[in-house]
Amino acid sequence: MSDQTPPRRTAAQRLQALYVRALLRLLPHLITLLRHVSPRIRAEVAYLAPGYTFRLSVRGTDLTCTCRRTDRGSFERIPPARVARDVEPGSGLASADADAVTVDYVIDFRSLAYAFGCFSGGLTLKDALAQRAFSTRGPNDTGVALTYLFTALLKMFFGWRRAYRRPAAAMP
Amino acid sequence: MKAFEFCCPTKIIAGAHALDKLPGELADRGVAHPLVMTDAGLVKLGVAAKLTDVLDAAGVAYDVFDQVPPDSSMDVVNEVARLYAARGCDGFVAIGGGSVIDTTKGAAASLACEGVDFATLQGSEILHADLPPFIAVPTTAGTGSEVTLVAVVADTQKHAKLSFTSYKLVPHAAILDPALTASLPPKLTATTGMDALTHAIEAYTSIQKNPVSDAFAVKAIELIAANLPVACRDGANVDARASLALGSLMAGAAFSNAMVGIVHALGHSLGGLCHIPHGQAMMMLLPHCVRFNLYHGVHAGLYGELLPHLAPARAAELGPGAMPAERDLAFCDELFAMNEHCHEQYGVPLKLSELGVAHDQLPAVAKQARYDGAALYNEAEITLDDALEILEATY
Numbered sequence: 001m002s003d004q005t006p007p008r009r010t011a012a013q014r015l016q017a018l019y020v021r022a023l024l025r026l027l028p029h030l031i032t033l034l035r036h037v038s039p040r041i042r043a044e045v046a047y048l049a050p051g052y053t054f055r056l057s058v059r060g061t062d063l064t065c066t067c068r069r070t071d072r073g074s075f076e077r078i079p080p081a082r083v084a085r086d087v088e089p090g091s092g093l094a095s096a097d098a099d100a101v102t103v104d105y106v107i108d109f110r111s112l113a114y115a116f117g118c119f120s121g122g123l124t125l126k127d128a129l130a131q132r133a134f135s136t137r138g139p140n141d142t143g144v145a146l147t148y149l150f151t152a153l154l155k156m157f158f159g160w161r162r163a164y165r166r167p168a169a170a171m172p
Numbered sequence: 173m174k175a176f177e178f179c180c181p182t183k184i185i186a187g188a189h190a191l192d193k194l195p196g197e198l199a200d201r202g203v204a205h206p207l208v209m210t211d212a213g214l215v216k217l218g219v220a221a222k223l224t225d226v227l228d229a230a231g232v233a234y235d236v237f238d239q240v241p242p243d244s245s246m247d248v249v250n251e252v253a254r255l256y257a258a259r260g261c262d263g264f265v266a267i268g269g270g271s272v273i274d275t276t277k278g279a280a281a282s283l284a285c286e287g288v289d290f291a292t293l294q295g296s297e298i299l300h301a302d303l304p305p306f307i308a309v310p311t312t313a314g315t316g317s318e319v320t321l322v323a324v325v326a327d328t329q330k331h332a333k334l335s336f337t338s339y340k341l342v343p344h345a346a347i348l349d350p351a352l353t354a355s356l357p358p359k360l361t362a363t364t365g366m367d368a369l370t371h372a373i374e375a376y377t378s379i380q381k382n383p384v385s386d387a388f389a390v391k392a393i394e395l396i397a398a399n400l401p402v403a404c405r406d407g408a409n410v411d412a413r414a415s416l417a418l419g420s421l422m423a424g425a426a427f428s429n430a431m432v433g434i435v436h437a438l439g440h441s442l443g444g445l446c447h448i449p450h451g452q453a454m455m456m457l458l459p460h461c462v463r464f465n466l467y468h469g470v471h472a473g474l475y476g477e478l479l480p481h482l483a484p485a486r487a488a489e490l491g492p493g494a495m496p497a498e499r500d501l502a503f504c505d506e507l508f509a510m511n512e513h514c515h516e517q518y519g520v521p522l523k524l525s526e527l528g529v530a531h532d533q534l535p536a537v538a539k540q541a542r543y544d545g546a547a548l549y550n551e552a553e554i555t556l557d558d559a560l561e562i563l564e565a566t567y
Binding site: 047088090091092093106126127129130131132135136137138139140141142143144145147148151 | 174175176177288291292293294295296297298332334335379380540542543544545547548549553
């Protein structure tokens with residue numbers, strides 16, 4: 001029996017968690033929808049093979065989202081019960097359970113504050129990377145494609161925020 | 173100040189006769205039967221024997237794996253892990269260049285994770301277990317792998333170079349003995365030295381740069397710029413060799429914490445697809461990438477900050493009143509001049525076409541570079557057109 005009590009969260013943190021949870025729920029739908037609008041998102045979706053599955057998670061919370069690319073180029077949410085339990089997500093190992101979905105790539109935010117910062121446009125994904133705000137597991141090339149994809153997606157919503165409004169490099 | 177992390181836990185043992193301290197370092201770590209990792213070339217040249225002679229003299233029992241290829245692969249990593257377990261070894265000593273040290277990192281990581289296939293650990297910050305005792309003895313002044321958290325291992329089936337990063341991959345001790353690099357020919361000294369210079373410059377311009385990595389990068393550039401020409405001209409110059417090795421190590425510490433960018437993204441791709449040696453690729457690409465960045469307004473002013481450290485005489489000639497753009501361009505010119513010097517004096521190729529790369533390979537190289545792990549740390553997103561433009565200029 002554990003005598004640890006769950007960490008006490010402030011109202012602001014509970015609100016942040018709710019916001020991130022909602023966004024994680026919406027994520028596969030947003031990618032599916034916005035690939036029709038953005039050629040950049042479309043290009044990165046095309047780079048990922050059908051069946052490619054990624055997971056976003058936030059350390060210290062139960063916030064997690066597993067999405068799989070379909071043959072049609074859309075993304076679908078995979079319920080936790082369908083995810084393979086006999087292999088570590090992002091390890092590239094095949095599950096013994098043929099019906100289970102194995103996760104190819106994991107992005108694990110190191111705290112709720114970092115995840116909220118990225119998902120609310122206060123922090124670009126690139127800044128988050130520079131600050132080591134998340135760890136990753138899986139093949140690097142698809143991780144890079146995912147980063148390009150999420151950056152394009154987040155910029156569509158938060159392009160007006162300061163983090164995304166850096167002065168463009170001037171041509172000499 | 174932007175949030176950052178910096179970690180360099182490696183004990184550094186540098187200078188003449190540093191190798192003599194190896195038995196003591198092993199004993200301090202409780203290692204009684206190390207596996208010595210090296211390659212066939214170093215055995216043939218008698219460089220590996222300099223290390224095993226020290227172990228023999230101290231009565232340390234050891235096993236040797238001397239079949240690390242120039243581009244190490246997952247198969248070799250897993251083979252080494254099996255050998256280590258079968259022979260009952262209790263620590264690693266890696267003597268060689270980046271391939272030997274990175275292969276050892278892979279095998280040590282696999283053992284730390286109870287023998288899992290190293291390929292399953294691709295990514296960042298996955299390892300949580302400590303490696304077995306691990307002492308790195310570099311024989312080139314270039315990769316800086318003796319202090320970095322990165323291991324680059326080739327996937328021979330996919331023709332790609334895979335990178336693994338974790339603070340747990342950093343070797344516990346690094347021995348820099350100038351006697352081990354004294355026999356390195358000028359051409360190899362030049363290309364590996366330019367690899368180290370690229371680490372320092374890219375660390376200084378990476379998105380993950382921080383005040384501590386900047387300090388390491390700047391000092392590394394000073395040491396490399398001052399000592400690389402001397403070490404190429406006079407390989408037996410102990411001071412130049414020792415300073416160059418230290419410059420390489422400091423550049424390694426810088427990029428281990430700040431990461432690298434477009435030059436490495438393209439270089440990894442050229443290594444994976446066209447088998448261009450890493451140092452050679454860095455040397456060819458560096459000035460072209462700097463020129464490309466400057467033309468597109470990337471890192472404006474940053475390169476110029478490095479000019480006094482790369483070429484103090486040129487910086488003095490320009491004077492304190494020089495515009496940042498002037499200093500940027502002078503920095504780029506100096507890099508081209510260094511390459512030209514190595515080309516004229518030591519016959520180092522400066523074009524991809526001279527190395528047998530077919531022109532129709534360039535689009536594939538560009539695509540793989542765009543999706544290389546190093547691309548993420550570049551200030552500007554690397555588009556296929558950008559990558560192709562640089563490759564065309566280097567062709």
